[in-house]
Amino acid sequence: MNYRHAFHAGNPADVMKHAALARVLAYLGRKDTPYRVLDTHAGAGLYDLDGASAQRTGEAEAGIEAVLAATLPDPAAALLAPYLDAVRALRSSGRRLYPGSPALALALTRPQDQLLLCELHKDERAKLEKRIGADPRAKGRVKVLAQDGWQALSAHLPPRERRGLVLVDPPFEEPGEFQRMVAGLEAAHRRFATGILMLWYPIKDLRAVDAFRRDVARLGLPKTLKVELDFATVRSLDTLSGSGLIIVNPPFTLADELKTILNAIAPLLARDGKGRARVGWLTAAG
Numbered sequence: 001m002n003y004r005h006a007f008h009a010g011n012p013a014d015v016m017k018h019a020a021l022a023r024v025l026a027y028l029g030r031k032d033t034p035y036r037v038l039d040t041h042a043g044a045g046l047y048d049l050d051g052a053s054a055q056r057t058g059e060a061e062a063g064i065e066a067v068l069a070a071t072l073p074d075p076a077a078a079l080l081a082p083y084l085d086a087v088r089a090l091r092s093s094g095r096r097l098y099p100g101s102p103a104l105a106l107a108l109t110r111p112q113d114q115l116l117l118c119e120l121h122k123d124e125r126a127k128l129e130k131r132i133g134a135d136p137r138a139k140g141r142v143k144v145l146a147q148d149g150w151q152a153l154s155a156h157l158p159p160r161e162r163r164g165l166v167l168v169d170p171p172f173e174e175p176g177e178f179q180r181m182v183a184g185l186e187a188a189h190r191r192f193a194t195g196i197l198m199l200w201y202p203i204k205d206l207r208a209v210d211a212f213r214r215d216v217a218r219l220g221l222p223k224t225l226k227v228e229l230d231f232a233t234v235r236s237l238d239t240l241s242g243s244g245l246i247i248v249n250p251p252f253t254l255a256d257e258l259k260t261i262l263n264a265i266a267p268l269l270a271r272d273g274k275g276r277a278r279v280g281w282l283t284a285a286g
């Protein structure tokens with residue numbers, strides 16, 4: 001386990017994933033009834049973009065920095081507001097902090113909502129506990145677990161609230177991650193068929209991505225949305241040229257919202273200004 005998200009925090013893939021996460025949480029927050037977020041691969045929670053790791057790659061410059069610096073057209077600006085406001089709120093201290101999925105979820109959930117955060121790496125988990133667990137808003141409603149995120153899909157689903165989101169965002173540093181994603185999705189859906197299930201994947205090796213899309217479609221889960229963003233036209237097996245999300249049971253507004261958002265920010269996130277977004281159904285309502 002060598003992966004450290006601090007090197008990649010706020011990059012184009014993070015922006016896409018976190019913009020979608022924020023829209024899902026905004027939707028879940030429309031009803032007063034509590035819900036739960038299970039983040040199976042939580043990371044360190046909060047990142048310093050002026051820290052040594054982020055500075056070494058500079059990946060946030062073509063990501064969140066490009067989006068924050070742009071004047072976005074409405075309605076994309078309005079749809080992105082909860083996410084970007086949460087990012088800006090963290091900068092009020094003068095430091096360029098960036099929220100990972102746990103910090104974003106903490107900012108966008110309500111006192112009645114629960115967060116369950118799994119992180120296997122000891123040091124990353126210690127940071128997560130310090131940065132998120134210590135926040136007064138987390139009191140009594142956030143649990144950080146030293147549990148394998150794949151096992152958590154069986155151990156913690158369905159949530160007591162019977163409403164909520166499962167985010168699966170593994171590091172893809174070990175072989176077999178796409179296969180674990182498919183098996184994890186099937187297990188999560190078996191236990192929590194009505195939940196919103198969101199899985200992130202890298203677009204590097206197109207054959208692997210093609211096989212993954214086919215395997216997910218073959219599961220035949222109703223209402224499976226595929227969202228992809230290309231941010232580099234030059235492809236190689238070592239470099240991220242885009243990223244994707246599989247979202248099962250998306251809020252009914254999400255596909256249109258993400259089309260609007262991603263069409264507005266794709267040119268900002270692309271190295272050559274030619275970013276391209278694709279939002280479509282792998283399987284429709286069943």
Ligand SMILES: C[S@@+](CC[C@H](N)C(=O)[O-])C[C@H]1O[C@@H](n2cnc3c(N)ncnc32)[C@H](O)[C@@H]1O
Nearest residue numbers: 005041042043100101119120121148149169171
């Ligand atoms: C891509 S990062 C997560 C980023 C985070 N979701 C975000 O959006 O800010 C993946 C994290 O998963 C952790 N990890 C790797 N394998 C794991 C496993 N089997 N269970 C739980 N965490 C794991 C890594 O240590 C790493 O911190």
